[in-house]
Amino acid sequence: MSNRTHNSDPVFQRFLERQFEEGTALAQSSDLLDLSILPAAPPHVVAEFHCTGLVRKGDGEVTEANQFHVGIWFPSDYLRRADTFQILRLFTPDVWHPNVSRELPLICVGRLTPGTPLVDIVYQVFDMLTYQKYNPREYDALNKAACQWARGHQDRLPVDRRPLKRQPLSLEVRPL
Amino acid sequence: MNALHIVVAGAGGNTGSHLLPHLARLNAVRRLTLVDPDVYETGNLGVQNIDALDVGRAKAAAQAEKLLRIREDLEVTAFEERIEDVPRGLLRCDLFVSCLDSRRARQHLNEIAWRLGTPWIDCGVLGSQGLVRVNAYVTEDDAPCLECSWSAGKGGDYSLLEQEYLCAAGYDADFPSMASSALGGLAASLLAIEIEKFLQGDGANGLASRQLVFDAGHRVIQLTAERRNPWCRFDHRTWTLEPLPWNPAAVTVREALSVLGSLQVDGHHFVSELVCPGCGARRNVARLNRPLARCAACKRRMVTAGFGSIERLEHGFAGLFLYRTLAEAGIREGDILSNGSCHRLVAGAA
Numbered sequence: 001m002s003n004r005t006h007n008s009d010p011v012f013q014r015f016l017e018r019q020f021e022e023g024t025a026l027a028q029s030s031d032l033l034d035l036s037i038l039p040a041a042p043p044h045v046v047a048e049f050h051c052t053g054l055v056r057k058g059d060g061e062v063t064e065a066n067q068f069h070v071g072i073w074f075p076s077d078y079l080r081r082a083d084t085f086q087i088l089r090l091f092t093p094d095v096w097h098p099n100v101s102r103e104l105p106l107i108c109v110g111r112l113t114p115g116t117p118l119v120d121i122v123y124q125v126f127d128m129l130t131y132q133k134y135n136p137r138e139y140d141a142l143n144k145a146a147c148q149w150a151r152g153h154q155d156r157l158p159v160d161r162r163p164l165k166r167q168p169l170s171l172e173v174r175p176l
Numbered sequence: 177m178n179a180l181h182i183v184v185a186g187a188g189g190n191t192g193s194h195l196l197p198h199l200a201r202l203n204a205v206r207r208l209t210l211v212d213p214d215v216y217e218t219g220n221l222g223v224q225n226i227d228a229l230d231v232g233r234a235k236a237a238a239q240a241e242k243l244l245r246i247r248e249d250l251e252v253t254a255f256e257e258r259i260e261d262v263p264r265g266l267l268r269c270d271l272f273v274s275c276l277d278s279r280r281a282r283q284h285l286n287e288i289a290w291r292l293g294t295p296w297i298d299c300g301v302l303g304s305q306g307l308v309r310v311n312a313y314v315t316e317d318d319a320p321c322l323e324c325s326w327s328a329g330k331g332g333d334y335s336l337l338e339q340e341y342l343c344a345a346g347y348d349a350d351f352p353s354m355a356s357s358a359l360g361g362l363a364a365s366l367l368a369i370e371i372e373k374f375l376q377g378d379g380a381n382g383l384a385s386r387q388l389v390f391d392a393g394h395r396v397i398q399l400t401a402e403r404r405n406p407w408c409r410f411d412h413r414t415w416t417l418e419p420l421p422w423n424p425a426a427v428t429v430r431e432a433l434s435v436l437g438s439l440q441v442d443g444h445h446f447v448s449e450l451v452c453p454g455c456g457a458r459r460n461v462a463r464l465n466r467p468l469a470r471c472a473a474c475k476r477r478m479v480t481a482g483f484g485s486i487e488r489l490e491h492g493f494a495g496l497f498l499y500r501t502l503a504e505a506g507i508r509e510g511d512i513l514s515n516g517s518c519h520r521l522v523a524g525a526a
Contacts, residue, residue, distance in 0.1 A: 088482045
């Protein structure tokens with residue numbers, strides 16, 4: 001795994017190293033997430049989610065899907081400035097969600113504080129894809145139709161209640 | 177000091193419009209560069225030092241004219257754009273003065289001042305509490321910068337940075353300080369006095385690395401010393417510039433890469449596509465991401481999706497850009513090009 005980057009700022013380098021360590025640890029403790037780190041400069045991450053989310057194909061029917069790819073990267077000034085659109089890219093088409101554009105590879109996780117850790121972003125995207133969180137305000141939704149749809153289908157939401165991180169299973173048997 | 181050049185960012189606002197006449201009357205000042213991207217609106221008449229004839233005019237240009245009416249031998253340059261969009265080489269000066277009204281813009285000015293090794297004085301007002309603040313920063317070893325006192329985490333300064341886009345609402349950062357004309361005038365006077373001290377070389381008694389707060393509501397003045405934060409997120413680097421006698425309209429990116437090896441304009445990214453989160457429009461570009469582009473259809477600010485921009489052009493990663501001239505790629509005279517090891521000022525053909 002390469003984390004080659006042009007930014008020689010040691011603070012940013014340490015930040016990147018920690019993000020990849022924490023991201024890898026999260027992926028290893030999850031059945032719903034794989035992370036690939038691309039050797040670009042600065043490094044780019046592709047998160048593959050195996051959770052249940054919604055897509056809407058050409059026929060208009062909203063159906064469930066189980067694989068989503070999201071790109072995440074950190075510009076060299078990420079500790080000081082962050083733009084939610086610039087940090088994220090959705091590679092899976094037809095995702096049906098108020099915070100995901102139908103036409104563009106845009107995801108909006110809302111206001112992103114500079115330096116927000118990779119795992120926090122991964123959790124935010126996961127909560128969004130599974131409809132554990134979504135933006136019900138049409139004026140600020142990337143997909144207004146999905147916003148309306150979500151309001152009318154509350155009974156179907158969230159579409160996946162599993163936690164991203166595998167929960168430890170206790171098999172300890174205590175005598176009665 | 178004589179024949180000084182001062183750059184004033186946020187030159188046309190609540191404090192800037194009151195400050196400029198003071199600066200024009202300082203004999204030591206020979207040149208003023210005004211930077212302000214905004215246009216005067218009717219609402220500004222109540223709190224800024226303008227008149228009805230200025231409404232509808234670009235703030236920087238309107239103020240430049242006023243300055244020349246005060247002192248005709250003054251050299252005045254006006255940039256009607258954001259401070260971060262002005263080529264940094266055109267901002268080389270003896271002193272930066274900030275009359276900006278957002279954290280984000282101040283953060284950019286702090287970076288520019290450090291890169292150019294130039295001191296800067298910042299000013300802020302809080303109308304609701306009648307507070308005026310003046311800070312002075314010098315770009316020396318161990319001196320603090322603006323971000324040294326910034327806090328991370330929820331509610332910290334970084335989380336309060338104004339963001340230009342928020343989902344589809346086309347969020348434009350615009351937080352009026354609610355300051356009266358009198359408070360703006362007070363801030364301008366305090367600022368002008370500190371600038372005078374700076375011009376007189378009053379190092380020991382100057383405000384460097386200190387913050388002056390005047391609580392007009394309670395008639396209290398506080399002076400606080402600031403220290404360098406070893407964990408500051410800003411790197412505090414100052415650049416040494418080497419001239420690069422190129423005409424941006426006559427040199428291609430390919431030619432530039434063959435000389436420099438790689439190409440970066442600090443603070444900006446090269447983008448290949450802009451998209452509109454409002455109406456879904458796409459626009460192929462292949463240029464620096466400045467100035468902010470607006471959608472032709474719905475007028476929202478256009479954005480770059482993740483993985484759609486690159487910080488540094490290199491052979492093998494510059495396909496779309498290779499045969500464009502530097503000018504077509506958004507590089508202007510006065511820009512500072514970096515290849516990671518040195519910084520070259522595009523200074524025009526010899």
